[in-house]
Structures are given as C-alpha cells and as structure tokens.
Amino acid sequence: MSRRGTLFVVSAPSGTGKDTVVRELLARHPELGFSVSATTRKPRPGEQEGVDYYFVSPERFSEMIEKNEFLEYAEYTSASYGTPAAPVDEALDSGRDMILVIEMTGARWVQVKRPDAVLIFLVPPSFEELERRLRGRGTETEEQIEARMKKARTEVAQMGGYDYIVINDELSDAVADVEAIVRAERLKANKSLETVKGGLK
Amino acid sequence: MSRRGTLFVVSAPSGTGKDTVVRELLARHPELGFSVSATTRKPRPGEQEGVDYYFVSPERFSEMIEKNEFLEYAEYTSASYGTPAAPVDEALDSGRDMILVIEMTGARWVQVKRPDAVLIFLVPPSFEELERRLRGRGTETEEQIEARMKKARTEVAQMGGYDYIVINDELSDAVADVEAIVRAERLKANKSLETVKGGLK
Numbered sequence: 112m113s114r115r116g117t118l119f120v121v122s123a124p125s126g127t128g129k130d131t132v133v134r135e136l137l138a139r140h141p142e143l144g145f146s147v148s149a150t151t152r153k154p155r156p157g158e159q160e161g162v163d164y165y166f167v168s169p170e171r172f173s174e175m176i177e178k179n180e181f182l183e184y185a186e187y188t189s190a191s192y193g194t195p196a197a198p199v200d201e202a203l204d205s206g207r208d209m210i211l212v213i214e215m216t217g218a219r220w221v222q223v224k225r226p227d228a229v230l231i232f233l234v235p236p237s238f239e240e241l242e243r244r245l246r247g248r249g250t251e252t253e254e255q256i257e258a259r260m261k262k263a264r265t266e267v268a269q270m271g272g273y274d275y276i277v278i279n280d281e282l283s284d285a286v287a288d289v290e291a292i293v294r295a296e297r298l299k300a301n302k303s304l305e306t307v308k309g310g311l312k
Numbered sequence: 313m314s315r316r317g318t319l320f321v322v323s324a325p326s327g328t329g330k331d332t333v334v335r336e337l338l339a340r341h342p343e344l345g346f347s348v349s350a351t352t353r354k355p356r357p358g359e360q361e362g363v364d365y366y367f368v369s370p371e372r373f374s375e376m377i378e379k380n381e382f383l384e385y386a387e388y389t390s391a392s393y394g395t396p397a398a399p400v401d402e403a404l405d406s407g408r409d410m411i412l413v414i415e416m417t418g419a420r421w422v423q424v425k426r427p428d429a430v431l432i433f434l435v436p437p438s439f440e441e442l443e444r445r446l447r448g449r450g451t452e453t454e455e456q457i458e459a460r461m462k463k464a465r466t467e468v469a470q471m472g473g474y475d476y477i478v479i480n481d482e483l484s485d486a487v488a489d490v491e492a493i494v495r496a497e498r499l500k501a502n503k504s505l506e507t508v509k510g511g512l513k
Contacts, residue, residue, distance in 0.1 A: 117481060119358060145327065145443075202424045203322035232501070233361060233513075234508060236510060236512075237511075237512060237513060238505065238512060238513065239513075267509065267512055268509075270501065270505070271470065271501065272501075273501045273507055274500065274501055275499045275500060275501055276499060276501050276504050276505065276508050277499055277509065279497065280350045287495075288496075288499055290492070291491070291492040291493075291495035291496045291499070292492075292499060294488075294492035294496070294498045295476065295489075295492045295495070295497070296496070298476045298477060298478055298489055298492070298493060299475065299476060300433070300471065300472065300476055300477050301473055303477050304471070304472055307435060307477050307479065308468065308469075310438075311436075311438060311468055312438060312440075
C-alpha cells in the first residue's frame with residue numbers, strides 16, 4: 112500500500128501574498144496537487160471547469176452542503192465557495208500531497224474534519240507592509256482597506272492553532288520555508304515509518 | 313526575550329554515515345551549535361578540550377552522574393561518555409539550536425529529560441548497503457560487522473519513537489532532508505508564535 116499523502120492548508124490575511132507563494136511552490140513542485148474549489152459564480156473568460164473552479168449551480172451547491180460533500184465552504188451574497196472533499200481525498204489516497212489555499216475560518220473546519228492536515232499560516236513582515244501591499248494592488252477603496260487591516264489583526268491574533276507560521280517578507284524565503292515544511296512533513300516518522308521499514312530489506 | 317533554541321538529536325545505526333551528514337550540515341549552518349561530549353578517555357594527539365571532548369577524570373565523571381549533570385551517558389569498559397546538560401541548556405537558552413549526535417539508548421534518555429527535543433533517525437537505504445559501508449571502512453573484524461548488523465536491525469525495529477526518519481542514500485539528499493527539518497522546526501507555531509506576534513507591529 113502506498114502511503115497516504117498529506118493535506119497542507121495555507122491561510123493568510125488578505126494581501127499577504129499567499130497566492131504568489133503557492134503558485135511559486137507549485138511551479139517548483141509539480142508533484143503537489145492543488146485543491147480546486149467549487150463556486151456558484153459564473154466562469155470568467157478563460158476560466159476552465161475543474162482547473163480554476165468547479166462551476167456549480169446554487170442548487171447543486173446546497174445539495175453538496177446537505178450531503179456533507181465539502182471540507183469547508185463559505186456563502187457570500189455574491190456567490191458561494193467550497194472545497195469538495197472527494198477530489199482531495201482521492202488524491203491523498205493515491206499518495207499525492209495536496210495544497211489547499213483557504214480563509215482562516217475554512218481552515219478551522221478542515222482541521223476539525225481532517226485532523227492530520229498541516230496548517231500553515233502566512234503573515235506579512237509587518238502590518239505597515241501589509242497595508243502598503245493592499246494599497247499597491249489599487250483595487251480596494253479606503254474603507255475596504257481598513258476592513259482588511261482590521262480583519263488581518265484579528266486573524267494574526269488567532270493564528271495559535273496553526274502548525275507553522277511563515278513570514279512572507281522576501282518571496283523566495285517564504286517559498287523556501289513552505290518547501291522545507293513540505294519536505295520535513297514527508298520525513299515525519301508517523302508518516303514514513305512503515306514505508307521505510309518495508310523498504311529496508 | 314529571545315526564543316529558546318531547539319535541541320536536535322541525531323541517531324543512526326553504526327555505519328549509516330551520521331557523522332558525515334552532521335559535519336556537512338554544520339558546515340552549511342554555522343549558526344547551529346554542536347554538543348560536545350565529556351569522556352574519561354585520554355585526549356588523542358590534536359584533540360582539543362571543549363572542542364572535541366571535555367576530558368574528565370573517572371571521579372569527576374561519577375560525580376557528574378550523581379549530580380544529574382548529564383542529559384545522557386554510557387559507561388563502557390574502555391571509557392565513559394556523556395552529554396553534559398549545562399552547555400546545551402545555556403546554548404538553547406540563548407536561542408541557539410543545538411545538534412546532538414548520540415546512540416539510540418542515549419537519545420531515549422534525552423527524550424525523557426528534554427521532551428521538546430526533536431529526534432531524527434538516520435537509516436541506510438538498505439541493510440546490504442549498510443554492510444557494504446561497514447566493510448568499506450575496513451576497520452572491523454567479521455565478528456564486529458555481524459554484531460553491528462544485528463544491532464542495526466534491532467535499532468531500525470525500534471525507531472518508532474523518533475520524530476523524523478531520514479534515509480541516507482545520497483549524502484546531499486540526506487543533508488537537505490535534515491536542513492529542511494531544522495528549517496521547518498523553526499517555523500513551528502508553538503515555537504515561533506510569540507516572537508512573530510511580538511514582531512508584527
């Protein structure tokens with residue numbers, strides 16, 4: 112039997128740069144699987160079913176909630192988003208490590224449903240820098256930036272339940288940190304013991 | 313307050329190459345401290361007090377045992393060896409990570425005395441390869457090699473209590489594995505949380 116993969120959950124305050132870090136990590140580690148979310152919003156031009164999102168109807172989304180098919184989900188006024196459990200579990204069962212990028216609330220749910228998931232929290236080097244990055248995106252109003260900053264402070268205050276904390280100051284350092292976490296987790300005795308023993312003839 | 317360092321304990325069956333792996337690791341990471349053992353044997357030419365060993369009298373060694381000054385020790389007919397706790401704890405208190413290379417029995421003692429130590433077990437890629445390496449050294453009799461092989465099989469059977477298992481097939485891979493473990497352990501939330509929170513102004 113091949114060993115089961117590890118589920119890595121990455122969360123961060125908005126603006127920290129988690130998507131960039133994970134994109135870079137996946138580029139270097141094609142063996143890592145990326146968990147695709149389901150959403151009720153319509154596909155944008157160029158977005159592919161099963162690659163960018165699983166596009167589902169609001170009815171199907173509700174059904175998935177009822178049937179407990181999500182590892183976590185969130186419903187907003189504009190659209191709903193969720194992580195279907197089946198593709199993640201199938202990949203893990205086949206021995207593939209998976210990366211899931213989600214909000215802190217969703218991460219807590221994953222932790223409850225899959226206690227062996229490894230939770231990584233990415234933080235900015237400072238709140239000043241986070242504000243600078245948020246303003247640099249130029250996509251948010253002053254009010255939205257203030258709301259994001261307030262949320263960031265709350266999230267950082269609550270990051271105690273995570274397994275690892277990575278500071279995203281220099282991108283390459285943060286990517287190397289997450290790489291080291293993935294590599295080290297694969298060496299954990301509770302994961303590798305039987306495989307190593309079995310291979311040691 | 314600076315954060316406390318982490319104590320990494322490396323064990324391996326004789327012939328696996330743990331000294332080479334750790335030497336390479338220390339060469340790349342001068343910030344890591346290496347724990348120096350105390351011994352009752354006489355210094356060999358070139359060996360320096362406090363660098364290679366702390367050279368102590370049998371009386372002093374017995375006194376250190378009585379005063380509980382060792383993290384672990386082992387007494388052989390030829391000489392005794394032990395890890396004095398004070399230099400290790402002082403280094404850890406100053407925030408320095410420390411590496412301790414010791415036998416499995418000693419590692420168990422360290423685990424009991426310092427439950428937050430991180431135990432790394434290094435294994436050969438196969439028992440055939442271990443035997444080949446032992447013979448390659450050309451320093452042991454056939455009887456000694458057989459005894460070492462028997463001990464290696466027992467040790468591998470008992471490695472379950474370790475935190476990480478690293479296979480020393482290619483040296484550079486094994487060193488990178490231990491590097492990843494050290495790096496990841498520094499990112500553990502239970503170690504870094506307060507420092508990160510304190511730094512996030």
